[in-house]
Amino acid sequence: MESQSYKLNLLFLDRIGIVADISRRLADRSMNILSMEVERRQQLADVYLAVAPVLQEMTAGEILETLSGLDGLQSIRFIKTMPNENRQNTFHTVLDNVSDGIVSIDAKGKITTINQLARTILNCHHRDLIGRRIDQLAAMDAHLLSCLEGKSYSRIRRSVSTNNGQFEFFTSARPIADSTGRIIGAVEIMKDMKEIKALVEEVSQPENVSFDAFVGNTPSVIQAISFARKIAPTPSIVSIRGQSGTGKELFARAIHAESGRTGAFIPVNCAAIPDALLESELFGYESGAFTGAQKSGRAGLFEQAGGGTLFLDEIADLPPGPQAKILRAIQEKRVRRIGGRSEIEVDARIITATNRNLERLVESGDFRQDLYYRINVLPIHLPPLNARTEDIRALADHFLFQINCRLGSDLQHLSSGALEKLVHHSWPGNVRELKNVIERAAILCDTKKIGVESILFSFDLAAPAPSGNRTAKPANDGGPLTLQLDALERRIVVNALKTARSIRQAAGRLGVSHTTLRNKIKKHRLPPLASLSRVK
C-alpha cells in the first residue's frame, strides 16, 4: 500500500539540533522523511518537510501533534509544494519558453535536461529521455559527447526528420565544468532556422521603425529628423530627396510610424514596375478590365494604402501618363479603377522620394511642373554619407550589432585601422554600401576585432562615383582607342544596370534616354537585367 505523503513548513527560532530533533520525533512515530530543506534568515530557520507514515495511515492532526512542542517552534502549516519543486518548475518553465532547443548531459553522456523545443525536434517525451545515453537516440547528435573531452562547436547546420516534420537548425555546444575545472557534463543549444529567418527579416526589414532606428548625429540629420517629427502627424505630402542608399525609405517608414495613421505603409518603386502594369498596379482594375486580369478585379496600391501611407519611391522615373493620373489622384483624393465607372475615395498619405534632380527634369520637360509643385510641399533632403563622415562610426557599429545578432555570433568591434579606412572611402552607394561592407567584414572576420584587411569595397559592383577620389580605369591597357572606349562604355552600362532596378532607372542615372540605353544594351549584346549579376 502506498501511504499518503504530507508537506509541511515549520518555523523555528534558530538553534543547533533542529534537524536532529525533527528526525528523532518522526522516527519514533515510524514516519519516513522524503525530503527536508532548511532556509536560515536572521534569527529564524524555515524547515520544509515532506513525510510519509510507514506502518499505518495517519491523519493531518496526528502529524501536527507529532511535531508540536519541539523546542523553539513558532508555527507549523501544511504546504502544497516544496521550495525545491518550485525552483524546478520555474527552471523548466523558463527552459520550455526559450526559442532554442536545449539538451544537457552528465559526465557519462546521460541526458539531464531537455526542454520543450528539443523534445519536439526529437519527437520524444520528457520521461523517455532523462537518464538515457545521448548516443542511443537516433535523431540526436552524438557530437555532444566530444564536449566531454573539452571540445566545443558553434553554429553547425543540421537537419532532422521526425514525425513532427523536418527541422533545420544551427547547433552549438560546450562542456560544463565545476569550480575546479573538471568537466561534469555538456550542453547543446539548437537555434531553429525558421526563428532565425523570421528574426533576420524583422531586423533587416523593420515594419514599424521609428526615428530611433535612423542612425545619425550630424546637424543635417538631426534637423531633418526634427522637421519630419513635426510634420509626421499632418496629412501633407512629403518629398524626400537624396542620393541612392541615403535612407529615404527608412526615413519614410519612420514618418509613417510617427504619423499615428493606422493603415499600412505601402512602398512602391515607380521605376521597377513595367510601364504596361503601372496604372493597373497603382489604381487597380474592375473584373474583366483586360485579358489576364483577376476575375474579381483588384484594388490598386492607392486604395491599399487607405488610412496609411503610400510611398512613391523613384517618382522621377514615372512616364508621363501615370504622372498625370497620380497628380489627379493626389489632388482629388479619388481614383478610378481601370474599367471602373465610379471613382473611389482614397485617404492615403503620400510620401515621394527621388535621387534625381527634379528641377532639372522639370526644365527638360521630363517631369510635369504641376506634379512637381504638388509634391514639393514639404521637401526633406537626406545628405550623402560622404558629407557626414562623423556618422560612419555609429552606423558601422549599428550594422555590426545587427549582423552579429542575426548570426548569433559574439559582438564584434572595428579596429581603429578599419574605421579609418571606412572614413576615407568616398561612399558612392551611401549607407546601403556601408551596410554591405560591414556585413561582409563581419562574415569574413573570425575574431571579435575587425581588422583593416576585412574591410573590402565592391568597386566592381558600385556605379561609377559621381565625385570623389576614384576614377574609372581603362578597360584594358592597350589596343585601338575605339576598342578601349567600347570596352569602357560596356563596363559603365553593365555597372549602371547592375545597381538599378530598371532600364529606365539606369538610363536616368547615366543621363541618357531610355532608347539610347536600350540601343547600347543591344550593341553590347547584354543579357536581361536579372542575369546581369554574372556579367563582368
Ligand SMILES: Nc1ncnc2c1ncn2[C@@H]1O[C@H](COP(=O)(O)OP(=O)(O)OP(=O)(O)O)[C@@H](O)[C@H]1O
Ligand atoms: N540612417 C540610417 N540608419 C540606419 N540604417 C540606415 C540609415 N540609412 C540607411 N539605412 C539602411 O541602409 C539601407 C538603404 O536605405 P534605404 O533603402 O532607405 O535607402 P534609399 O535612399 O531609399 O535607397 P534608394 O534610393 O536606392 O531606394 C537600408 O537597409 C536601410 O535600413
